[in-house]
Amino acid sequence: MISNLLIPAVLFFVIGFFAQVIRSDLKFPADLAKALSIYLLLGIGLHGGMELAKADFGSAVDAVVAALALGFLMPLLAYAILRWLGRIDALNSSAIAAHYGSVSAGTFLTALAFLEVQNVEHETYPIIMLAIMESPAIIIGLLLAKFSRGPQVQNDNDAGKNGHSVVGELLRDAFTNGSVILLLGAILVGVLATPASLKKVMPFYDGIFMGVLSLFLLEMGMEAAKRIGEFRKVGIFLVGFGIAMPLIGGTIGLLVGHSMLGFSVGGVTLVAVLAASASYIAVPPAMRLAIPEANPSFYLTLSLGVTFPFNVIFGIPLYYEMAQWLAGQAA
Amino acid sequence: MISNLLIPAVLFFVIGFFAQVIRSDLKFPADLAKALSIYLLLGIGLHGGMELAKADFGSAVDAVVAALALGFLMPLLAYAILRWLGRIDALNSSAIAAHYGSVSAGTFLTALAFLEVQNVEHETYPIIMLAIMESPAIIIGLLLAKFSRGPQVQNDNDAGKNGHSVVGELLRDAFTNGSVILLLGAILVGVLATPASLKKVMPFYDGIFMGVLSLFLLEMGMEAAKRIGEFRKVGIFLVGFGIAMPLIGGTIGLLVGHSMLGFSVGGVTLVAVLAASASYIAVPPAMRLAIPEANPSFYLTLSLGVTFPFNVIFGIPLYYEMAQWLAGQAA
Amino acid sequence: MISNLLIPAVLFFVIGFFAQVIRSDLKFPADLAKALSIYLLLGIGLHGGMELAKADFGSAVDAVVAALALGFLMPLLAYAILRWLGRIDALNSSAIAAHYGSVSAGTFLTALAFLEVQNVEHETYPIIMLAIMESPAIIIGLLLAKFSRGPQVQNDNDAGKNGHSVVGELLRDAFTNGSVILLLGAILVGVLATPASLKKVMPFYDGIFMGVLSLFLLEMGMEAAKRIGEFRKVGIFLVGFGIAMPLIGGTIGLLVGHSMLGFSVGGVTLVAVLAASASYIAVPPAMRLAIPEANPSFYLTLSLGVTFPFNVIFGIPLYYEMAQWLAGQAA
Amino acid sequence: MVKLVSEKLIRIIAAAELEAQLVELSKRRSVSGYTVVDARGAGASGIQPGLMDIDSNILFLMVVPPEQFDEVMEDLAKIMRRGHHMMVLVSDTEVMRRKNVSVDKPGV
Amino acid sequence: MVKLVSEKLIRIIAAAELEAQLVELSKRRSVSGYTVVDARGAGASGIQPGLMDIDSNILFLMVVPPEQFDEVMEDLAKIMRRGHHMMVLVSDTEVMRRKNVSVDKPGV
Amino acid sequence: MVKLVSEKLIRIIAAAELEAQLVELSKRRSVSGYTVVDARGAGASGIQPGLMDIDSNILFLMVVPPEQFDEVMEDLAKIMRRGHHMMVLVSDTEVMRRKNVSVDKPGV
Ligand SMILES: Nc1ncnc2c1ncn2[C@@H]1O[C@H](COP(=O)(O)O)[C@@H](O)[C@H]1O
Numbered sequence A, B, C: 001m002i003s004n005l006l007i008p009a010v011l012f013f014v015i016g017f018f019a020q021v022i023r024s025d026l027k028f029p030a031d032l033a034k035a036l037s038i039y040l041l042l043g044i045g046l047h048g049g050m051e052l053a054k055a056d057f058g059s060a061v062d063a064v065v066a067a068l069a070l071g072f073l074m075p076l077l078a079y080a081i082l083r084w085l086g087r088i089d090a091l092n093s094s095a096i097a098a099h100y101g102s103v104s105a106g107t108f109l110t111a112l113a114f115l116e117v118q119n120v121e122h123e124t125y126p127i128i129m130l131a132i133m134e135s136p137a138i139i140i141g142l143l144l145a146k147f148s149r150g151p152q153v154q155n156d157n158d159a160g161k162n163g164h165s166v167v168g169e170l171l172r173d174a175f176t177n178g179s180v181i182l183l184l185g186a187i188l189v190g191v192l193a194t195p196a197s198l199k200k201v202m203p204f205y206d207g208i209f210m211g212v213l214s215l216f217l218l219e220m221g222m223e224a225a226k227r228i229g230e231f232r233k234v235g236i237f238l239v240g241f242g243i244a245m246p247l248i249g250g251t252i253g254l255l256v257g258h259s260m261l262g263f264s265v266g267g268v269t270l271v272a273v274l275a276a277s278a279s280y281i282a283v284p285p286a287m288r289l290a291i292p293e294a295n296p297s298f299y300l301t302l303s304l305g306v307t308f309p310f311n312v313i314f315g316i317p318l319y320y321e322m323a324q325w326l327a328g329q330a331a
Numbered sequence D, E, F: 001m002v003k004l005v006s007e008k009l010i011r012i013i014a015a016a017e018l019e020a021q022l023v024e025l026s027k028r029r030s031v032s033g034y035t036v037v038d039a040r041g042a043g044a045s046g047i048q049p050g051l052m053d054i055d056s057n058i059l060f061l062m063v064v065p066p067e068q069f070d071e072v073m074e075d076l077a078k079i080m081r082r083g084h085h086m087m088v089l090v091s092d093t094e095v096m097r098r099k100n101v102s103v104d105k106p107g108v
């Protein structure tokens, strides 16, 4: 099983993490990091769109429903744990919870690389789920914050002139987030564009995709390690939550993928990864704008510093094992 | 014909445009945008150079002559329209006119993608014309400004110590512009380098070219939409000019390509695009330095916000239709 | 032989150099430049690692020993020349010397492109030597500075609280330098990762490698030309040193590669390039931190402005000729 | 001699996500313009290494005439009151704009 | 009206390699935070075109209360005495931080 | 204590195209150096999103001793008179340069 980890994506992640830990002066250009994630979202979106074009409508709908269910329920579960087990204040709980209802594209892509290397087939609906799951979690996060805030909302509406704090504005943000646009847009292109024209762009979006992903993970490794310094500030409970929550989410995802969607081992693994991973693209900015009182170092440290590395190193192989086991039971 | 637009290049442009219109927080890294246009200029230049190496000298000369003619005459035509139809002041007219004598590499490449998808053959001389047409328009722009300025020139020559305002300096700028250097340089490499050595770099400059172009157009879509906000400032006449001028230029280009150069449908379409498009790379900086009194928001809004989108969405398919019609007449 | 120079890598370097010389406004995005060198280090490292996996241990050890020998002795030689021939002060001599004990990845890669185009086989051990040679030179540079400084060291240790001036700290820097980490890390990935998984990333790290290198050299040409302005400040002796030293180093490298390592013509050429080239990645930052009294414009101008262009244009073909001649003698 | 006008330089260090709101503020208060520089850093709300859109800061500059100063500051305070992490630096500065230099007069 | 506090703005222009030391300094002196902007330039130590890690500058900002000012400057001087090329600009500035704006009070 | 020297900080916000002229100006007036930061923004001459070379701004910093100040400002005014869109901010600043800190003295 350890051999499963010996793929460039994971190894580069470890190297980036290591470089940061030993305080290497390795620098990653800011615009390269941003460029890589744009490229990856477009690449995966195009791929998903082309598959979707030949997909069966019925099962696509099921996947969407499952994605919405996970997106709306996971944050509530996370919120409950944070509030009543962790005694975390309502606003920070809301912000953190939203992250766990959403997904991590980087984790998802690492899982794809993981499966591909072992030639494990997988359904492509999870890619659509990836695009859908960003937004519902944001909405729940906002509603949770709204309730816990109460009166302040008034003041918010005054300040609404500033154009960003009215709930309506925030819902808009939930759907106009850059990464959501890129993902949905690329899926659309994959569906609409003529096969002949898509063939011309695939050497870029598909041919070098796995290599670009490995470079991206080098940077994510550095990002993750940078957050370690904040662990003390975040506290033992939250760090523990950052490991426990993906396990809970992963298990739920496995059941959804296996029982509700009836996916293959590959597909089930991907659904588990969706449920287990925490967003570090679409949700943080939404929370920063909607719940400014929450401390970004809490949710960013959990999402980037704890849950992401955990999933990449331990989670993915684990969910895969469990998916195989489930499949075995079924057979 | 609408199906002609369903190619990634155009669709990505629309997505970028749309993202900006709905005020998405999608950000495009500045250095990525700049990197993409460097890559595209080198890629198209190498391609042109390799073709030029096997080209027939005579027709190459004809293409160069045609390019110079278009580059020198189009700005005069544009200037006349702006001054006497639009009553635009002389300096702004000079600056805007120069843009329409020059070309838009992005529009040209979109046209290439457009033709390639439909397997329409085309001559490669237009690529050389692309490299040549940047400079003449700049020179005309400078001369127009010089005349309309009159006395001020004196002062300019004093300030000449500042090393940039003497006309000589500006002519130098017209030929040492970064994009001109990249394009001519890459053409030169394509001509000089050994075929064996070129083969090694082509997977980068050719294999992934169309994909990179589509990413570039995503950014251009955002750029274009950003300019919409300035339409009111620019005024109805200029916005109209930004649509009428490419139609006039395109028609002239069609005739030049068809009658003067005797190109095929593909080649004629490309010449039309050269004449119809407005520069957003080489000319703006030259005008900013040479005609600082002109308002950049006028020529940038026209070039990036009006003419570029118009050509990408409507112009290219239209010029192609007309080229086919012309070919039909000839037969 | 001139035809050997007609490869894109070299031609692009010349174009970049030329653009800067004629004061073109061509700009190269900072983050693109930094991204390219990260990519190239990873690409060459992966390549080396995959080869190393199938390499013979014995000869690998020989190569490592040779690399260490060159890394430790070349700076001493350089130091002697600078001090006693050039009468350069001790600290600047130490800083400059360290650069010549180390290597230039860009020069090395250009040599690889040079050999590949002529289908000249070469051993892969030089890639490992490339990774190893960065650090020893730094150490020697530090020791030289330490001795020439004497008392000051005391003060340094006080300031040691600032965490960077204690020699121990600096040795750490010598091995944790970003480029060393990238190179060693990628070699490790090339050795550890499963062949199946490496195959997935190679289209990115190998397929487009030579093309990316040519783009990188365009930027290096600009970098080099930017330094010309500092020649007067640097002085005639040092500029001469920047040309003489690679010739001396190259000769030593040829002998080491030929007699000590018994490499083929290709391998010998690469060892010569390693010995002849001066670092512009790992050593400069180390020297800036360790020998702040030395003037960066001295060592950067020599490394980037004199030795790098000399090696790319004249050195590489020359070392190759000499390697052939040596092989001829042997036969 | 060139004429210099005394104005207020307002520097705002904030998370990149706030750029849109700050631009909107400058327009609502019809400030003559604004300048933005990408930045990274660290503070009470954690490290902002500037590698992703979510962990980047901006340095937002506004030069405003004294009469506009108070209302702009009040708007900034409003944003802060909603809990946003920002740091606002204010200092007096002498400004030379085009309107200050007589364009018709030839270079002295 | 918003309350402004007088503090010292310390701007350091230095080679990018010094960033780690400056961050370390700000932590050791427990400054509340810092901001970094990438820069290029030229000076006595040559041109810094900012194309590679080795030829880039940074603009490092620290806002410190008067009582912290001297010790921070002393540390910076120490780094300079070791021979490092840096330029330190100091100026007074008025600062509005979150603690200055009463968060409980609703927007005026 | 460290010695601080009073100098003038000249900040120029301009289109990126003007960088070469500003560098040239600083050399002609033999200013000891300059610092450049990439910027974006908006103003009377339109938006400068900073995505292309043609729509980017720069923040150009020059620290000059009082005696050099007037001639530099005059040159900047000259550029403006030719019609260039620039914004020049001037403020007094205390500067610590290497020559101010006695390098021979060991760290206090
Ligand atoms: N004392 C300081 N000096 C300079 N910049 C600061 C300081 N404190 C905070 N910042 C900047 O303001 C941002 C937000 O600060 P904070 O709200 O404390 O997290 C940080 O990321 C820094 O870039």
Ligand SMILES: Nc1ncnc2c1ncn2[C@@H]1O[C@H](COP(=O)(O)O)[C@@H](O)[C@H]1O
Binding pocket: E013, E014, E040, E041, E042, E043, E044, E045, E046, E047, E048, E057, E085, E086, E087, F031, F032, F033, F034, F035, F036, F061, F062, F063, F064
């Ligand atoms: N007079 C100046 N004005 C603005 N920046 C300067 C000045 N002198 C030096 N610098 C900056 O400080 C860096 C180091 O300066 P130096 O130590 O003189 O090489 C340069 O690369 C510039 O970015």
Ligand SMILES: Nc1ncnc2c1ncn2[C@@H]1O[C@H](COP(=O)(O)O)[C@@H](O)[C@H]1O
Binding pocket: D031, D032, D033, D034, D035, D036, D061, D062, D063, D064, F013, F014, F040, F041, F042, F043, F044, F045, F046, F047, F048, F057, F085, F086, F087
């Ligand atoms: N009031 C202002 N505050 C800060 N920056 C400004 C202001 N006005 C203009 N700028 C900057 O100066 C550039 C040119 O201004 P303008 O000449 O008004 O177009 C703009 O792109 C902004 O970056």
Ligand code: NA
Binding pocket: A074, A099, A100, A101, A102, A103, A104, A249, A274, A275, A276, A277, A278, A279
């Ligand atoms: Na999740």
Ligand code: NA
Binding pocket: B074, B099, B100, B101, B102, B103, B104, B249, B274, B275, B276, B277, B278, B279
């Ligand atoms: Na045109």
Ligand code: NA
Binding pocket: C074, C099, C100, C101, C102, C103, C104, C249, C274, C275, C276, C277, C278, C279
């Ligand atoms: Na060497």
